[in-house]
Amino acid sequence: MSRNDPYPSVDAVVERYHADAAYLVQMLREIQETRGWIAPPVVTELARTLGLSRARVEGVAAFYSFLHLRPVGAYRVLFSDNVTDRMQGSEALLAYLSEKLWVEKGKLSEDGLLSIDTTSCTGLCDQGPGLLVNGRAIPRASRERLDVIAALILDRQPLDQWPAELFAVEDNIRRADLLLGNRLAPGEAIRAAILRGRGGQTEAAANERSWREANPAAALGPAATLEEIKRANLRGRGGAGFGTGVKWEACRNAPGEMHCVVCNADEGEPGTFKDRVLLNRHADLVCEGMTVCAYVIGGGGATRGFIYLRGEYRHLLEPLEAVLARRRAAGLLGRDICGEPGFDFDIEIHVGAGAYVCGEESALIESLEGKRGIPRSRPPYPVTHGYLGQPTVVNNVETFCAAALVAVHGGEWYRAVGTAKSAGTKLLSVSGDCERPGIYEYPFGVTVRQVLEDCGAGVGKRATQAVQVSGPSGTLIDASEFDRRIAFEDLPSAGAFMVFDETRDMFDVARNFVHFFAHESCGFCTPCRVGTAMMRNMVDKIHGGRGTQRDIDEMCQLSKAMHMAAHCGLGHTACNPMQDVMKRFRPAIQRRLRRLEFAPAFDLDAALAVGRRMTGRDDAGAHLETEA
Amino acid sequence: MNESDLPSFLLDGEEIPFTPGQTVIQAALTAGHYIPHLCYHPEFVPHGSCKVCTVKANGRPAAACTLPAQAGLAVESDTDELNDLRRTLVQMLFAEGNHFCPSCEKSGNCMLQALGYDLGVMTAGFRHFFPDRPVDASHPDILLDFNRCIFCKLCVRASEEVDGKGVFSLTGRGIMRHLIVSAESGRLADTDIALTDKALEVCPVGVILRKHVGFAVPIGRRRYDERPISAQALDDAPRMMEPKHG
Numbered sequence: 001m002s003r004n005d006p007y008p009s010v011d012a013v014v015e016r017y018h019a020d021a022a023y024l025v026q027m028l029r030e031i032q033e034t035r036g037w038i039a040p041p042v043v044t045e046l047a048r049t050l051g052l053s054r055a056r057v058e059g060v061a062a063f064y065s066f067l068h069l070r071p072v073g074a075y076r077v078l079f080s081d082n083v084t085d086r087m088q089g090s091e092a093l094l095a096y097l098s099e100k101l102w103v104e105k106g107k108l109s110e111d112g113l114l115s116i117d118t119t120s121c122t123g124l125c126d127q128g129p130g131l132l133v134n135g136r137a138i139p140r141a142s143r144e145r146l147d148v149i150a151a152l153i154l155d156r157q158p159l160d161q162w163p164a165e166l167f168a169v170e171d172n173i174r175r176a177d178l179l180l181g182n183r184l185a186p187g188e189a190i191r192a193a194i195l196r197g198r199g200g201q202t203e204a205a206a207n208e209r210s211w212r213e214a215n216p217a218a219a220l221g222p223a224a225t226l227e228e229i230k231r232a233n234l235r236g237r238g239g240a241g242f243g244t245g246v247k248w249e250a251c252r253n254a255p256g257e258m259h260c261v262v263c264n265a266d267e268g269e270p271g272t273f274k275d276r277v278l279l280n281r282h283a284d285l286v287c288e289g290m291t292v293c294a295y296v297i298g299g300g301g302a303t304r305g306f307i308y309l310r311g312e313y314r315h316l317l318e319p320l321e322a323v324l325a326r327r328r329a330a331g332l333l334g335r336d337i338c339g340e341p342g343f344d345f346d347i348e349i350h351v352g353a354g355a356y357v358c359g360e361e362s363a364l365i366e367s368l369e370g371k372r373g374i375p376r377s378r379p380p381y382p383v384t385h386g387y388l389g390q391p392t393v394v395n396n397v398e399t400f401c402a403a404a405l406v407a408v409h410g411g412e413w414y415r416a417v418g419t420a421k422s423a424g425t426k427l428l429s430v431s432g433d434c435e436r437p438g439i440y441e442y443p444f445g446v447t448v449r450q451v452l453e454d455c456g457a458g459v460g461k462r463a464t465q466a467v468q469v470s471g472p473s474g475t476l477i478d479a480s481e482f483d484r485r486i487a488f489e490d491l492p493s494a495g496a497f498m499v500f501d502e503t504r505d506m507f508d509v510a511r512n513f514v515h516f517f518a519h520e521s522c523g524f525c526t527p528c529r530v531g532t533a534m535m536r537n538m539v540d541k542i543h544g545g546r547g548t549q550r551d552i553d554e555m556c557q558l559s560k561a562m563h564m565a566a567h568c569g570l571g572h573t574a575c576n577p578m579q580d581v582m583k584r585f586r587p588a589i590q591r592r593l594r595r596l597e598f599a600p601a602f603d604l605d606a607a608l609a610v611g612r613r614m615t616g617r618d619d620a621g622a623h624l625e626t627e628a
Numbered sequence: 629m630n631e632s633d634l635p636s637f638l639l640d641g642e643e644i645p646f647t648p649g650q651t652v653i654q655a656a657l658t659a660g661h662y663i664p665h666l667c668y669h670p671e672f673v674p675h676g677s678c679k680v681c682t683v684k685a686n687g688r689p690a691a692a693c694t695l696p697a698q699a700g701l702a703v704e705s706d707t708d709e710l711n712d713l714r715r716t717l718v719q720m721l722f723a724e725g726n727h728f729c730p731s732c733e734k735s736g737n738c739m740l741q742a743l744g745y746d747l748g749v750m751t752a753g754f755r756h757f758f759p760d761r762p763v764d765a766s767h768p769d770i771l772l773d774f775n776r777c778i779f780c781k782l783c784v785r786a787s788e789e790v791d792g793k794g795v796f797s798l799t800g801r802g803i804m805r806h807l808i809v810s811a812e813s814g815r816l817a818d819t820d821i822a823l824t825d826k827a828l829e830v831c832p833v834g835v836i837l838r839k840h841v842g843f844a845v846p847i848g849r850r851r852y853d854e855r856p857i858s859a860q861a862l863d864d865a866p867r868m869m870e871p872k873h874g
């Protein structure tokens with residue numbers, strides 16, 4: 001690096017992370033935060049100081065959407081491109097800003113000042129359209145707000161001098177139940193777990209059926225809390241619904257030099273934003289749950305904790321760091337937590353860099369290790385071979401919150417809420433066509449109809465035609481299914497609940513999701529890498545009015561291959577949106593088909609577009625006749 | 629150890645003995661049973677990315693190369709459903725890259741081409757992507773034709789694990805995934821690759837080519853011209869009762 005380089009040196013960043021290559025993604029992110037992009041000499045320097053091949057470092061950097069290996073503008077405006085953002089007018093707003101600032105979508109402006117593009121759902125669906133400007137979240141995009149932003153950009157105002165009001169993100173909690181309504185004090189869940197291990201009663205549990213009375217032979221120590229987690233029948237809230245107690249127990253029993261607790265806050269499923277609210281409003285509860293987990297799985301040995309925070313939630317980093325610092329000062333993190341000798345545990349935050357696939361637990365661990373976020377082959381599973389090959393529990397933000405509640409109140413208390421197979425409550429992120437989008441916490445078993453009623457969907461003339469439950473990788477249901485229940489045994493959900501009224505074109509909705517998966521596929525396995533891109537081309541062909549029955553047949557063939565052979569859940573579920581639309585909203589596709597047999601994807605007239613632009617012609621003679 | 633002492637699983641109804649630690653494909657090949665595959669290489673830890681070796685184990689689909697062999701497992705491989713899947717996957721690979729066999733000097737030695745023939749793939753079926761992937765001819769002795777890459781990562785691993793160099797890496801995401809070399813210029817000539825590197829030997833398709841020797845063996849007398857890949861793969865597999873050492 002040259003000597004008059006104004007930025008902190010690469011060496012300084014590397015040193016701060018003790019030259020540990022596991023922090024490569026964090027180093028790249030930090031270097032970029034000051035320099036704007038990661039120049040080729042920086043990659044070389046980083047590889048040299050870390051003792052990695054240059055190609056490896058470049059390979060990692062180019063995997064993540066938010067890391068740039070080419071010069072970018074001083075201002076990078078990204079429009080969230082979830083279907084709910086589009087329904088709130090994001091496309092027209094993007095065009096408006098592009099025109100106003102004289103820049104083409106996806107390209108750097110001539111003066112190098114800015115670029116405007118789209119990005120996958122930023123988790124602001126209840127207050128969209130969402131924006132990211134240089135990584136900072138801005139909700140409620142509107143012409144008026146874009147006018148303000150455009151003026152600030154043209155004025156070259158640094159982001160930290162923009163009005164704070166622009167960045168104000170609301171929590172929008174509309175219905176609270178036992179989780180969002182909790183009044184636990186910091187440390188309460190940890191002390192409860194320790195006390196329970198000594199055979200004592202927690203204050204909260206004293207009012208309920210005596211725990212020890214019911215189980216005279218119950219375990220002591222951390223195993224006592226594990227028993228409660230199992231008794232609570234707590235299941236993972238990230239979507240898969242794996243038993244939390246079973247997971248913790250397997251990890252606890254696995255031998256290793258250390259045990260790891262990872263909080264999956266890579267909330268990338270479009271339409272999901274509950275973890276954003278939990279981390280903003282209930283960060284202590286998240287940490288409590290993680291610490292209780294460390295207590296349970298640690299077995300007196302070394303334990304480490306990580307929060308993997310999605311890059312889109314970068315604005316939560318400083319507040320979260322403050323919470324961790326406060327907890328350290330209060331003896332709730334660090335050595336001898338709550339005065340328990342040998343109970344050492346701390347939490348560090350890793351910030352992601354724009355990769356949905358990192359929400360898959362083994363891909364998340366790869367990313368934590370400073371690699372490309374590619375899901376591992378399993379077995380072995382993370383509970384035995386996770387972070388750096390050590391036994392690791394990865395749980396969703398909401399799962400840790402629920403675990404903290406169970407540690408205090410006990411398993412019986414928790415499982416009394418919900419259904420027999422789905423204990424407790426579920427946070428739903430409600431967005432789309434409704435009066436009151438936001439966070440709704442319900443006991444499991446609530447009907448879709450109830451949620452629709454509460455959020456004010458279908459009010460007025462426009463009836464609700466469909467709900468996408470659990471995001472693009474979940475299930476799309478139509479009005480005939482609104483009596484189905486949100487529960488693992490019926491409609492499992494990771495939290496998304498997107499409402500579509502009768503004016504929405506369900507093919508366009510699915511097309512948005514197909515594009516999302518093509519953009520987010522990690523590219524590791526053939527069926528997902530090629531399949532998602534082929535699906536994207538096919539829906540675009542149909543959208544462009546050139547679709548045929550043959551395209552539908554090919555999509556079915558692809559879906560089958562992806563469903564059977566893809567490496568991870570992303571590939572398995574990437575075909576769900578089109579499959580659901582084919583099953584439930586067939587006319588939305590059928591009416592777009594041009595003819596039944598075959599139409600070439602290649603459009604002769606469209607191919608002349610470049611020539612027309614170059615010659616400035618658009619008269620009849622510059623067009624080829626195409627069939628009507 | 630005697631073969632009959634070993635645990636075993638069933639492959640299409642036949643008993644396959646295995647040594648603990650082997651994956652399904654390793655045990656099958658060792659026992660003389662072919663499962664179509666592409667990114668698997670007997671000298672490297674299985675990677676599991678091409679998914680051509682997908683089988684059904686106790687009814688559930690899994691890649692045979694990464695699936696640990698387990699006693700009592702019932703594995704289906706040679707079924708219409710799975711061979712259809714394999715044909716689809718091979719077609720997807722042909723449509724993804726630029727594979728022009730008649731003008732490719734790897735023709736006859738290419739695993740993708742050989743698999744296509746063996747599985748009876750007549751066309752790519754799907755619409756071609758025709759990606760724009762410039763070749764790298766910067767090195768005096770080695771040519772890189774990225775048009776044919778199937779992302780098996782074998783060169784990456786050979787260079788890292790055997791050659792100790794890390795000349796190659798995969799980058800990008802989804803359909804934009806691509807192979808890069810370890811140089812600021814992005815050119816192979818500026819890396820420390822050598823003609824003796826293992827990385828040069830492992831490419832199953834025609835990405836990494838030695839210059840000047842392209843047609844030393846004429847087309848028609850090459851590896852998979854002589855016999856189909858299904859027979860060749862069995863010859864390449866380590867035999868059960870032939871210990872390497874001692």
